[in-house]
Structure formats: C-alpha cells, structure tokens
Amino acid sequence: MSAFLALVRTDLRLYLTDPRALLISLVAPVLIAAFMGSVLGGAPKKPTPIPVGIVDLDASEVSQRIVAGLRSDPAFDLRALAEAAAVEQVRKGSLRAAAVIPSGFGEQAVAALFRPDAQRPEIVVHVDPSQSMTRPMIEGLLAQHVIESVTASAFNSATGVRAIGSLREDIAAGGAIDPGARTDLLSMFDSIQRVQARSANQAADTSGTAAAAAAVGLRMPYRTRSVEVTGGDDTPYNAYAHSFAGMSVQFVLLMGVDLGVALLLMRKLGLWQRLRAAPLSRGTLIGARIASGTAIATLLMAGIYIAAVVLFGVRVLGSLAGFVAVVVSFALMASTMGLLIAAVGRTPGATRGLAIVVTLLLVMLGGAWVPTFLFPEWLASLTRFIPTRWAIDGLDAMTWRAQGIDAVLIPVLAMLGCSALFAALAVRGFRWQEN
Amino acid sequence: MLVARHLCKTYGERVAVNDVSVTVDRGQIVGLLGPNGAGKSTTVAMLCGLVAPDRGMVSVDGVTLHGDAAPARRRIGVVPQDLALYENLPARDNVLLFGALYGVDRTVLKPRADQALAFVQLLDRAKDKPATFSGGMKRRLNLACALAHDPDILLLDEPTVGVDPQSRNAIFEYLEALRAKGKALLYTTHYMEEAERLCDRILIIDQGRIVADDTLAGLRSRLPATRNATLQLQGVVDADLRQLLASRGIDVTESAAPASLEDIFLQLTGRSLRDES
Numbered sequence: 001m002s003a004f005l006a007l008v009r010t011d012l013r014l015y016l017t018d019p020r021a022l023l024i025s026l027v028a029p030v031l032i033a034a035f036m037g038s039v040l041g042g043a044p045k046k047p048t049p050i051p052v053g054i055v056d057l058d059a060s061e062v063s064q065r066i067v068a069g070l071r072s073d074p075a076f077d078l079r080a081l082a083e084a085a086a087v088e089q090v091r092k093g094s095l096r097a098a099a100v101i102p103s104g105f106g107e108q109a110v111a112a113l114f115r116p117d118a119q120r121p122e123i124v125v126h127v128d129p130s131q132s133m134t135r136p137m138i139e140g141l142l143a144q145h146v147i148e149s150v151t152a153s154a155f156n157s158a159t160g161v162r163a164i165g166s167l168r169e170d171i172a173a174g175g176a177i178d179p180g181a182r183t184d185l186l187s188m189f190d191s192i193q194r195v196q197a198r199s200a201n202q203a204a205d206t207s208g209t210a211a212a213a214a215a216v217g218l219r220m221p222y223r224t225r226s227v228e229v230t231g232g233d234d235t236p237y238n239a240y241a242h243s244f245a246g247m248s249v250q251f252v253l254l255m256g257v258d259l260g261v262a263l264l265l266m267r268k269l270g271l272w273q274r275l276r277a278a279p280l281s282r283g284t285l286i287g288a289r290i291a292s293g294t295a296i297a298t299l300l301m302a303g304i305y306i307a308a309v310v311l312f313g314v315r316v317l318g319s320l321a322g323f324v325a326v327v328v329s330f331a332l333m334a335s336t337m338g339l340l341i342a343a344v345g346r347t348p349g350a351t352r353g354l355a356i357v358v359t360l361l362l363v364m365l366g367g368a369w370v371p372t373f374l375f376p377e378w379l380a381s382l383t384r385f386i387p388t389r390w391a392i393d394g395l396d397a398m399t400w401r402a403q404g405i406d407a408v409l410i411p412v413l414a415m416l417g418c419s420a421l422f423a424a425l426a427v428r429g430f431r432w433q434e435n
Numbered sequence: 436m437l438v439a440r441h442l443c444k445t446y447g448e449r450v451a452v453n454d455v456s457v458t459v460d461r462g463q464i465v466g467l468l469g470p471n472g473a474g475k476s477t478t479v480a481m482l483c484g485l486v487a488p489d490r491g492m493v494s495v496d497g498v499t500l501h502g503d504a505a506p507a508r509r510r511i512g513v514v515p516q517d518l519a520l521y522e523n524l525p526a527r528d529n530v531l532l533f534g535a536l537y538g539v540d541r542t543v544l545k546p547r548a549d550q551a552l553a554f555v556q557l558l559d560r561a562k563d564k565p566a567t568f569s570g571g572m573k574r575r576l577n578l579a580c581a582l583a584h585d586p587d588i589l590l591l592d593e594p595t596v597g598v599d600p601q602s603r604n605a606i607f608e609y610l611e612a613l614r615a616k617g618k619a620l621l622y623t624t625h626y627m628e629e630a631e632r633l634c635d636r637i638l639i640i641d642q643g644r645i646v647a648d649d650t651l652a653g654l655r656s657r658l659p660a661t662r663n664a665t666l667q668l669q670g671v672v673d674a675d676l677r678q679l680l681a682s683r684g685i686d687v688t689e690s691a692a693p694a695s696l697e698d699i700f701l702q703l704t705g706r707s708l709r710d711e712s
Contacts, residue, residue, distance in 0.1 A: 006535035014523055270517025274580075277483045277513045278536035279505035 246368025260341030293335025571602025
C-alpha cells in the first residue's frame with residue numbers, strides 16, 4: 001500500500017507543482033468559460049440592444065411612424081443612415097442588419113392592407129450572414145412595428161383617407177361582387193371614414209404627438225412574458241453555469257490526454273521500465289496511475305467550480321451529492337482515457353496530436369462549444385451516446401437546472417461503465433515488455 | 436548469489452538472447468561486455484525480472500524470480516542505462532520514492548536515502564531537482580536511487596554513458612566500495628577500459644550468446660602477445676624504406692606487450708559495426 005500511495009503522491013505532487021500544467025488546466029478553462037458565459041448571456045442582466053440600420057427612402061407619415069416605433073423598442077440600437085452607408089456597415093459587421101423602406105411604401109402598404117389585388121411594397125433587409133441567430137428576431141420585431149404603423153396610418157392619416165376613399169369608390173362601382181357583400185363592405189368603409197374624420201378633428205385640437213399617441217389602429221392582439229424555468233422561481237438563469245460545465249469537461253479531458261502522453265514519455269525515457277523493475281504488481285502500477293489521474297482531475301474540477309462560484313455566481317442548486325458523483329465519475333473516465341491513450345499510442349508527439357483532435361471532437365459533440373440543438377438531427381441524436389454530453393448535461397442538471405440526484409444516476413453509471421471499458425482496453429493493450 | 440541458467444529470449448524472428456548463463460557472487464564485479472545489439476540489455480532485463488525469459492531461470496540465493504518474485508526482486512537494484520529520474524522531483528524525493536517502491540519502511544527510508552545520497556556525494560544537493568544537475572550528477576543520482584533499498588545485487592546497464600572522466604572515476608570508486616561491502620555487481624558496458632579496471636570476471640556476449648567467460652588474465656592468455664615496433668622517424672615509412680634503413684645500419688628498436696582487452700574483444704566479436712536497427 002505504501003508503494004501505491006508513494007506513486008499516487010508523486011504524480012499529484014508533480015502535476016500540482018507544475019505551473020504550466022496548472023495554467024493550462026485551471027486558469028485557461030476559467031478564462032474561456034468566463035468569456036463564453038458572457039457571450040451566452042452571462043449572469044442575469046439587461047440584454048444588449050442589437051445595432052440595426054434603417055434607411056427611410058419614403059419619408060412618409062407611415063415610414064416615419066415605423067422608424068419611431070423601432071427607435072422606441074429597447075431590443076434595437078437603431079441608426080438612421082443612407083442606404084450605401086448602411087450596407088457598408090453591415091458588411092463591416094458594425095450593424096447586424098439594415099432595413100430599407102422604399103419610396104412610396106406608405107401609400108402602397110395602406111392600399112395593400114385592404115386590397116388583395118394591390119401590389120405589396122417590399123422592405124429589403126440587408127443582413128450579416130454570420131449573425132443568423134439574430135435575423136429571425138429582427139424580422140419578427142420589424143413585422144410588428146410595420147403592422148402597427150400601417151394600420152394606425154390607415155385609420156388616422158391622409159394616406160389612409162385617400163386609400164379608403166379610393167377603395168370605397170371601386171367597391172361601389174364594381175359589378176361582379178355579391179350585392180349583400182358589397183353593402184357590408186361599404187358599411188365597414190363608412191365606419192372607417194367616420195373614425196378617420198374623428199381622428200382628424202382630434203389632431204386639429206391637440207398637438208401632433210398627443211394625436212399620434214391616441215391614434216387608432218391595429219395592435220398585436222397579445223403580448224408575451226417570458227418566464228425562465230430554472231432551479232427556482234427566484235433563481236434567474238446564469239449562463240456561466242453551462243460554460244463552466246463545458247470548459248471544465250474540455251480541459252479535464254485534455255489533462256487526461258496529458259497524463260497518457262506523460263506515460264508514453266516515461267516509457268521513452270526509461271522511467272517506466274525502472275518502475276516496472278520494482279517488485280510491484282501490474283495492478284499497483286496501473287491502479288496508482290488511475291487513482292492519481294482521478295484525484296488530479298477531481299481537484300481541477302473543484303478548482304474550476306470554486307472560481308465559477310466565487311467569481312461568477314454559479315451555484316449547485318441541485319443535489320450536491322449528485323454533483324460530486326458527476327465530477328468523480330467524469331474524473332475517473334478522463335483518467336482511464338489517458339491510460340488508454342498510453343496503451344494504444346506509440347510516440348508521445350504523434351499520440352498527443354491525435355488525442356487532442358479526438359478530445360476536441362468529443363467536447364464539441366458534447367455541446368460544450370455550441371448547443372446540441374443547433375446540430376443536424378442525426379448528429380444531435382448521435383450526441384446522446386457521447387460521454388462528454390453525459391458529463392455536461394449532468395453538471396447542468398446539478399447546477400442551474402436544480403435537479404435531484406436521480407437525474408444523474410444514468411449518466412454517472414454510463415461514465416463509470418465507460419471508465420471500466422477504457423481501463424480494460426488499456427490493460428489489455430498495454431505493452432508491458434519492451435522489445 | 437545471482438544465478439541465471441540457459442536464458443533464452445526471442446522477439447518475433449529475432450533471437451535476442453540464446454542460452455546465456457551468468458553467475459555473480461558476493462563481493463564480485465562481473466562485466467558483461469558486448470557490441471550494440473549483442474543482448475546485454477535484454478539479459479539485464481531478464482535478470483531483474485523486467486522481461487520474462489522464454490526459457491531458463493534466474494535465482495537469488497536459490498529463490499527464483501518466477502511466480503511471487505517480490506522477495507527476490509527486493510534484493511536486486513537496477514541502474515538503467517537511461518537517466519530514469521523524475522526531473523522535477525528533488526533528488527532526495529527521487530531516492531525516497533524508489534526506496535518506497537521496494538517496500539522500505541518509512542522509519543528507515545529517510546536515513547537510508549540520505550546515506551545513498553552521501554555515498555554518491557550529492558547530499559548537499561538533496562533538495563535540488565535533477566533538472567538542474569549536470570550529466571555526471573544525474574548518473575550518480577541514478578545510482579543512488581538503486582541503492583535506496585540497500586540491495587545485495589546491483590545490475591548496472593552502462594552506467595557511465597555520456598559522463599565526464601571525473602564523474603566516471605567517481606562512479607568506479609563507488610562501485611569498488613560496494614564490492615568491498617560484499618555486494619554482487621553485474622556491469623554491462625562496451626568500454627574496454629572500464630571492464631579492465633573494474634571487473635573480476637568478464638563475460639563477452641555476441642549475437643545473444645556468451646562467447647567468453649573468464650578473468651581478464653584468462654582472456655589475455657587466449658591470444659599470444661603481439662610484437663610492437665616503435666620507429667621514431669619523419670616522413671613516409673613503408674616496408675621498403677624500413678628494409679633500406681636496416682640495410683643502412685639504422686637501429687630499429689622493438690618491444691613486446693601483452694594483448695589489450697580491446698584486442699581480445701575485437702578478435703572474438705569481429706570488427707564490423709553493429710548498429711541497432
């Protein structure tokens with residue numbers, strides 16, 4: 001037992017007193033997780049307005065109303081620009097998108113609102129193709145403001161008066177329409193014209209601003225209120241919790257790669273043969289490597305999460321025992337993976353390169369970099385069998401999702417099974433004798 | 436003390452060691468001399484239990500290294516050819532670790548480690564890391580690590596590779612001191628002068644086989660003394676010139692000297708290079 005402990009103690013001491021190893025395994029994941037967490041939303045805070053350009057070539061009452069609506073929306077940082085300048089800024093990346101309201105938009109939009117045969121005007125939205133996530137949001141909010149502005153203008157502006165008047169004349173003179181329907185439509189237009197007349201009188205009595213505020217028009221018939229489903233009603237989502245899960249998994253796996261490569265290096269330098277020459281069983285030698293690797297990985301995970309808790313407010317809102325179980329089972333898996341790398345690898349240099357590529361692939365498929373729902377369906381299905389996803393999902397479940405330990409029993413058992421498989425393959429493939 | 440009988444080891448088609456028998460007694464340094472690829476390291480690996488022989492057996496005072504070999508293996512210390520040290524672990528901790536691996540009790544391990552470091556004159560650098568040591572110091576620490584458990588038998592695989600003459604001489608003195616203490620040492624090398632200086636008996640191995648096993652004097656007796664002539668002349672000297680000089684009455688002095696170990700070695704193993712593939 002003392003030989004086993006001496007080996008474990010030596011491995012721990014060598015790793016934890018190596019500034020380079022600590023820098024890469026402890027500081028780097030904290031920094032990258034902090035960056036990714038802030039990109040993904042960070043701690044709860046007011047969302048950053050999206051920089052959007054607007055080009056008003058119409059300059060009508062309708063288009064001005066649209067611009068005013070967009071400007072008052074907190075989701076946008078609206079900048080009025082000439083078309084060429086707006087497109088150029090989108091190209092440079094300083095604007096996410098730029099919407100161009102064409103000349104004649106107001107007249108055409110109000111007419112198209114009531115007449116199916118009228119030509120619908122086109123608002124061109126120049127978008128930054130790298131910002132595909134924001135595109136649907138911009139188009140949705142633009143649709144809301146355009147509908148509200150166009151309908152308000154239809155009921156309250158000179159444009160609306162002209163459009164309704166023209167439409168009423170066409171309906172009254174039209175011969176192909178059913179007489180009953182014609183009567184109903186004319187009655188509706190008469191009602192609208194009375195509303196228009198009332199609005200015109202109010203506008204004459206009050207300031208323009210007040211009139212605009214009191215303008216009658218169609219509004220979105222509902223509003224939404226988003227409720228974040230987190231660990232508790234009073235617990236807002238903390239994006240750092242997910243980014244720290246991803247980065248801790250990534251860097252602990254890379255540490256496992258390092259342990260495997262270190263074993264290959266020991267073999268190359270003759271140190272492994274010297275250990276083998278000692279009266280130790282294979283179980284002691286391999287067991288000590290697994291134990292020290294697991295202990296190092298656990299300590300690294302603990303260090304990374306201490307930084308997450310202290311600096312970024314991440315909390316283990318679920319089961320603490322479940323969190324520890326996920327951490328330890330993943331640490332064991334990373335350690336045995338390192339041993340497997342040492343068993344199948346030949347030279348330290350070549351093995352390190354290949355192992356890092358495979359590790360980063362596993363981490364990416366596990367959802368540490370981008371959410372797995374963005375993957376194609378077949379790939380998203382495949383990730384259910386990726387051990388890194390079990391670890392990341394398990395850490396998410398025990399932190400911000402506030403799940404009980406039962407939520408991680410299967411992932412923990414799966415990781416322990418993987419560890420056993422890796423260890424068995426490593427022991428079987430390990431070259432015990434040099435030739 | 437250390438007895439190996441009829442050791443054989445084959446890697447694929449290549450016969451690395453073929454029917455090698457070795458005996459090393461207390462207070463004796465036995466040299467295992469051979470060119471590169473002759474089978475020296477494989478033989479040492481089998482003697483310390485690192486490699487299982489295909490045939491043959493190894494025993495320490497009658498206890499074989501097969502089966503539960505831990506008690507026998509604890510009596511063997513290995514000084515590998517490589518500098519097998521933890522570069523970033525202080526020198527004392529390196530010795531402590533290897534002592535612990537051989538099951539030395541913690542209460543005696545620390546003084547034992549300091550004794551080993553003092554023996555190789557590194558006690559004053561006990562807290563320093565090998566990464567800061569010279570090549571010669573690392574070689575001495577390599578030896579100290581093998582001494583931490585006070586073995587009766589020491590297997591040394593080319594322990595002076597790449598060291599300066601002073602460190603080499605110091606290592607020789609350490610080994611001679613260990614012999615004086617009654618340790619049994621097996622010393623592999625391809626440096627003739629090392630074997631000549633240190634070894635009580637020399638085994639010459641070539642292509643996996645022992646081709647000679649004798650004392651230095653015994654080996655020397657195998658070849659007749661060669662005759663050497665020394666001419667102190669300037670210019671090109673050939674047979675015709677020498678005959679001419681003799682015919683002109685110029686005195687040519689000749690002296691006789693015994694064959695060197697290197698002569699014997701080359702006679703037995705040939706002169707062609709044995710680069711390892």
